[in-house]
Amino acid sequence: MDSLRVEIFTPREKRAAAAFAISLLVLGLSVAWALRGAVHPAPPAAAHRYGQFMFVSGTEAYALAGTSDYVLHNQDLPLAQVSAYHTTDGAQHWQRLAMPAGAQGLPLNLQPVPGGGVLLTAGDPVGANASSFWFSRDGGSSWRRLNIPTASRGTHVNLLDARTGYMLGHEDAALTVYWTRDAGASWRRTLSLDAANPVAGDLSISGPYLGPVFDDTSHGWIMSGSFVPRPGGARPVLLRSSDGGTGWHEVPIPAPPDKSFTLDVPVFPQNGPHGFLALGGAAGMLIYETVDGGQTWSPPYQTGVPWFESDAQSWVYSDGRYLETSRDWGRTWTRTLAQLPALGLALGHVVPAGPVLWSFPNGGGSGSDSGSQTVLLRSADSGASWSRARWPGV
Template sequence: MMMGAMGLAVLLSLSSSSMEWKEQTSHTTVRLRGISAVNPRVAWASGDKGTFVVTTDGGRTWKAGTVPGAEELDFRDVDAFSDTTAYLLSIGEGNKSRIYKTVDGGKSWTLQFTNTTAGAFFDGMAFWDERHGLAFSDPVEGQFLVVATSDGGASWTPLPASAFPPALPGEAGFAASGTSITVRGPRHAWFGLGGKAARVLRTTDGGKSWSVAQTPLATGDGGGIFSLVFWSEQEGIAVGGNHQRPSDPTGNMAITRDGGKTWSAPRNRPAGYRSGITVVQGAPGPTFVTVGPSGSELSVDGGQSWIPLGPTGFHAVASSRAVGGRVWAVGDSGRIATLERVRGPFTHPPADAPNRPRR
């Protein structure tokens, strides 16, 4: 009861105009779909036409570039580890599904993975650390397809089909923000699906075995899970809905308290379909920002209540891993914005503050 009262007090104190999105200049006009924040100064974003952008000064300046040979690709996911090291995942059928890596700040890129499985369509990737990660595809012929790396992406190996339950007919993933897959700790991972059923697959042993759970998120054409975040190995949130109805909140959120075994819908939810959610590091309690094409919201009470942050549409959102870090969001026409004027759980340091150690 005391924690609930404290959370409500903070919520009410933040419901004024103390927070807003401040747009930054990305130097690109393409649709941006992925964002990865390393610390309060360093973040990478990705998008259409082989585009990436990177900042090393908190967003005061962004550098835009194109991966050579990838000009026709749509980079829906980016996972960054420093101002020099980042991974990009492009979506599409056949060999359009690829993973690239840079270790020199985007000056050069190495093509690490090209899909060769007929019918595969990769949706997203997630990394436990710089060397260990997963990427998942839509099911192929009734089987889930997940590839793993343990050497920093130098090789990607398909996990055995026997490790997964069978896929349902018409079940597929969504690549809206590259965050329908997430990891936690050294061995936990989850990825969400939609279409026939809004299910979450879960591993606790680094991908050796997987279980599956149903969620109350929207199903059918355009419906399902679009983004996942866990703030502990037991507690997590899935967001989505139906991207064909961006202002419809039906089936757009579910919460788990048991590591993804069971999911339930909270009483209060964001105002529409949501394609991305992030947990804010360093807040006194579970604090989240969620975004979609019809607007964005903040929660400071573990997803039980949501404060509108405005109607501006975004596709993806990320908070830096460092405590006290920034929250960035990206969207159409090169839009990049950071959440500013914070007074409370997570006050941003100035853009020229020294780098904090990454956890």
């Protein structure tokens, strides 16, 4: 599937948080949750491998890989060790991608583009300068720079296909939305809000919000409210646009969590009218379901797991030793004891990609460090058995 504020950054929120600047500290992919704090432990004595993975299928993936989880917290570790990679054979081999000529800084994010291709964000990992954006149709062998109407530290671009995409600008209490339908040759502005003009319909950027994230050129979502589960947080408010981001109106959700919750935006796994919204609160993770494209939402039910990853076929969760799988949108779960290739390993963050499951360490949560070793694991039998896949650059 798809595919991004860091008070608490859960894997599912990464897809939503594609609306914001992405740094090297954001590890993992889009559509799952993990209710965890964003507190970093003390830097280790020796450098550790880390990776940010974007899985396209059971055989194809992109990765950003380096040699330390603490690359922004330990000045003795060179940032230049971060590289971008691509595999098309199930991680048996990784091709290191050369940075585009003229790109400044490091590879910060790789977004697989629906229909083929990949979008590279390059720039300063500490956000001191504006990023640049580069599109490749051939898996990163050649690059074309995407011209954007404005450039700032809070600029993010998301492509819906090779020619259509939107640009978000978040800086100095401002929000702008631009659209292109000709691969960046021209852009049309649909929204411009700032401190002097903070309101568009039911949207006000004077308070915290997550998004926007657009499903197509017309329909987009924003969730406003608190970003961390803490007492006193404002209730979540779901906002929808039907005109590319110019106007926003509230969509009521029944029995929303009160005071203590974590935000997400709606997910439509097959780009159809059937979708879900996951909100974590004091009562656990709540799932809201829609069958009419998000116009109305059913009363929520609890999933029984603290986070999950999903694709069109299944939802998955792991505590490190066991894999739990749901095929009815989190209502019931099947538990499987993971058969791992060696002692000392544990499942990390598990991501479904069609018939294949991937597991990688993401730096937080049970089993996320794969035991005592940093490894990439792959399963082709629904998680019953796992094999070690090659780590990028090793």
